[in-house]
Amino acid sequence: MSETTPAKDGPTVTQATLNKKAAPKSDYKPADVSPQRRVQRSFAVRLWSVRHSKLLEWFYAKFADTFLLLHPLWKGLGYNRVEGPIKFVEKRVKGFMFDCRMCGQCILSSTGMSCPMNCPKQLRNGPCGGVRANGNCEVEPDMPCVWVKAWEGSQNMVHGDRILTVQKPVDQSLRETSAWLRVTAQAAAAREAAATKTGASA
């Protein structure tokens, strides 16, 4: 619950206003940035991705299949050897499309193609209670709430109900690693486990 500042007497001032007033004066005035904001940029591409979440969902399914088909290649070359170049590409592609933060455990398919790590609170399970009436973030008033967008995006998707699954906390030790390769390796392992299981039962 938010704390409300007293309004018993006199004009009311927010703590944020006081902070701003107390800041040292100089010619260089940075825009309102939160500690998490990496760069000041427009949200156009990110919002495009959310609007086209259905297309991206279809595309990613095909893409993941292709990556899984290439599993022998990755394995032959060595997963740790291909990680460098793959990560290079993944970081730039996803960075452009979704403002990806390289948490290394991508859940874009469960969040309507809106990256939850762009939330200043890095919430992975839904919007906080502070979303403004216009649907913008409470911390960064110019940014549309990533979870409002996630809900919109998930409504278009075939597996949009994945937004209702509870996500585990982020494993910080996986930061700056390739989610694509991890998912592929895990899918390959699951496929092999299933194959040996059916082989054993047959």
Place this chain on the structure above:
Amino acid sequence: MIGRQRDENPAGIHLPLDPLPGHTSRGRLERVLRRGEFAVTTELNPPDSADPEDVYNRARIFDGWVDAINAVDASGANCHMSSVGICALLTRMGYAPIMQIACRDKNRIAIQGDVLGGAAMGVANMLCLTGDGVQAGDQPGAKPVFDLDCMSLLETCRIMRDNGKFLSGRKLTTPPQLFLGAAINPFAPPIDFRPHRLGKKIASGAQFVQSQYCFDVPMFRAYMQKVRDLGYTEQCFILCGVGPLASAKTAKWIRSNVPGIHIPDSVIKRLEGAQDQKKEGKQLCIDIINEVKEIPGVSGVHVMAYRQEEYVAEIVDESGVLKGRQPWKREIRRDDQLVADRLDHILHDEITETQVDMVKTAH
């Protein structure tokens, strides 16, 4: 009335209650809610001091009017006495605190430690929150942690309680016995996602929820309808957040400056039209309580009267939500009273006895 009250451990007010079947905690709030009584909770304004009396004085005004007191965890990202500290003081005196845990300031290592520490002190209720962003408070340069979010925090507490394990899988020798809570805000976008979000919180372990300030009853009613349709009211106790507005000016200020609090124009118009705005704000709060208590699925109210705490008793009394029931109240025990009476006699009665006199009277 001197003697043992309902929901009090006869061996000492600071001790946990007997475990009951179907209860996950040994606290008073869970008992009240599971008995089907209309619960009243409130928030303690945390002091900016190291004096325990400040906490006790602020808790005393709620005596006999509320079932549990929220110990806030640096709400609005402003520094205050910690929720763990407030809980340590309150549990000593037999109060039933709801320990708030915000994800903003602590990582999963600190949080799990605090859950154990709180439970060991006798805290039966924990409220899992995400927390406001640091820029809202008096320390905007602080590093925001947000290692867990409210949902994974709930799940962590549930795993500790039910599986007797840390998040890492390491075993606890004695798991905490907790009644887990969460916050809901039915008044912020995306409105149609909000009931599903409650579902997610229940799936993560929420047993009771407290809502953000409700000033728009039709909106809350629509939310509750959706929640009932999804069957969540059977799995979770919902407490509606209410509070008095000091004036129309405050209301306008809150509306434009505190994200997540929705105040409709009709409320501001009503306050502006009143002679005594403060009184009208209190009356508005009572009217809202009377409306929400009739909504099926509402199990109680959470009265947040920031800097107007003295009104909580009046609001609860005048709305009649307790229906004559008196929540636990700190009282002098029979033996303490006996000692106090004797001491009083020695201190105040003018008796100067010499040993010779005492021998004489003994005969």
